Amino acid sequence: MAHLMACTGRCVGMTNSDGVYIGRERIDTGDCSGPRSARNVLMHPYVEAAVFETARGGILREGLGFDRCDVAVVTNIGMGDHLGLNFISTVEDLAIVKRVIVENVSTDGVAVLNAADPIVAAMAQNCPGAVTFFATDGNNPVLANHRAQGHRVVYVEAGDVVLAEGRFERRFELDAIPLTLGGTIDFQVENAMAALGAVWALGLSWPAVQAGLGDFVNDAQAAPGRFNVFSYRGATLIADYGHNPDAMLALVRAISSMPATRRVAVISGAGDRRDIDIRRQTEILGGAFDEVILYQDMCQRGRVDGEVLALLQEGLVNASRARAVQEIHGEFLAIDTALGQLKEGELCLILIDQVEESL
CATH class of the missing domain: 3.40.1190.10 (Mur-like, catalytic domain)
Structure with missing residues (x-):
């Protein structure tokens, strides 16, 4: 939406979970999908139009950043x-x-x-x-x-x-x-x-x-973590910030039409989600991928060490397709492991947590 509006010559301000943008310049980083960031954009002297991601958390804390x-x-x-x-x-x-x-x-x-x-x-x-x-x-x-x-x-x-x-x-x-x-x-x-x-x-x-x-162009610069597709050593690599069962279903449908000799998924889970939601993600992936690499990310959000990994493993118990499962501590090590094993003609879906650093 922001891109389409910018094509009319307007200076567009935008907020989302990646930061605050004024025109083509990012002026703040991190999760900026709340009302404070929206207000900052509306007060910016150059902004002629604004597009705001309006997250649940910000609404609950402070309402909206506009009338x-x-x-x-x-x-x-x-x-x-x-x-x-x-x-x-x-x-x-x-x-x-x-x-x-x-x-x-x-x-x-x-x-x-x-x-x-x-x-x-x-x-x-x-x-x-x-x-x-x-x-x-x-x-x-x-x-x-x-x-x-x-x-x-x-x-x-x-x-x-x-x-x-x-x-x-x-x-x-x-x-x-x-x-x-x-x-x-x-x-x-x-x-x-x-x-x-x-x-x-x-x-x-x-x-x-x-x-x-x-x-x-839906690349890592224009839309980081939003189904970014790369070619790597003759393999297809997809990076996405999906982190709930609906996202897993959508991603599985999306890649079903993409040819691959072997499919690998790299995933962690947000510790503040319900047990059933964490399990459900790997239940879905286990039916669509040959191998799943599980990683424990930096912030466990209230979970004890290893608890999220255990829930992800539970979701793979009855997997209809996945026959290989690895556990790795650390997002970047998990990504390196997946890339190191990837061969020509294969496909790898990486569910990233630290978006900018991972990309």
């Missing part, structure tokens, strides 16, 4: 993340927190919501402004009903992302959106649809949007 927004985007809730923390025990509890941005859309603003996630779709009733639904399936009942009423929708049809409202249609070829690898990476297609719904609401010019979609 109203022109566009709110909620991509998914899924099985939830961070459950069991701060008295948030269910996905319904989490949705109440996440929908705060929807509740604070201005009356002439727009909420862009995932029609395929029932909990997200239900947030439409809490929006003071208009709603744009998106889903890869154009026949999704929520999306189809919304379109029948003359409202805005975004979906995929015949290799295109389609933006539709009444008789209006605008199409963008997935082959012309490198982020999606020709439409083969489902979650990146959804990300592109959400971004298109947002910039449509902002009235960006279509030529600028088309140009921005075409030249956005």
Whole structure:
């Protein structure tokens, strides 16, 4: 979204879990997805537009860093993340927190919501402004009903992302959106649809949007830790910051279409997640990878030494595919071990924790 807005010539301020950006310059590092960083961007004299990652923790601590927004985007809730923390025990509890941005859309603003996630779709009733639904399936009942009423929708049809409202249609070829690898990476297609719904609401010019979609490169510089793909000694290497069961499912689907003679995953677990969520991650990976390398990261977040590794091992007990498992203490040593064993034609997925250093 920030990239597409910048293609119109605006100076865009952005906050996320990697830092604070003003235009092309990163002025702060670390997790900056809370309201303080958002306020700092809004007060910056050069900023003409702002894009904020709005995390659960910051909302619970301090609320939002703004009074109203022109566009709110909620991509998914899924099985939830961070459950069991701060008295948030269910996905319904989490949705109440996440929908705060929807509740604070201005009356002439727009909420862009995932029609395929029932909990997200239900947030439409809490929006003071208009709603744009998106889903890869154009026949999704929520999306189809919304379109029948003359409202805005975004979906995929015949290799295109389609933006539709009444008789209006605008199409963008997935082959012309490198982020999606020709439409083969489902979650990146959804990300592109959400971004298109947002910039449509902002009235960006279509030529600028088309140009921005075409030249956005999902590399370690533009989107660190977001499905960064490398070629290494003839093998395919993927680095991603995914750290919950929903992310594992999405990643497994994404790599299923990528050829490989052997598949290796490198993973740790966040100690502040529920036992069931830590186990579930390796349960998913164990059915899709030939080897899994487990590592214990620097911060165990309240767990005793070895506890997270034990939970990850439990998730692999009934693995249908993984036949080799290694335990390594230290993220960088685990990465070095995986790279040292990687051969031509193989694929390695590394779930990184210290994003910048690992990349």
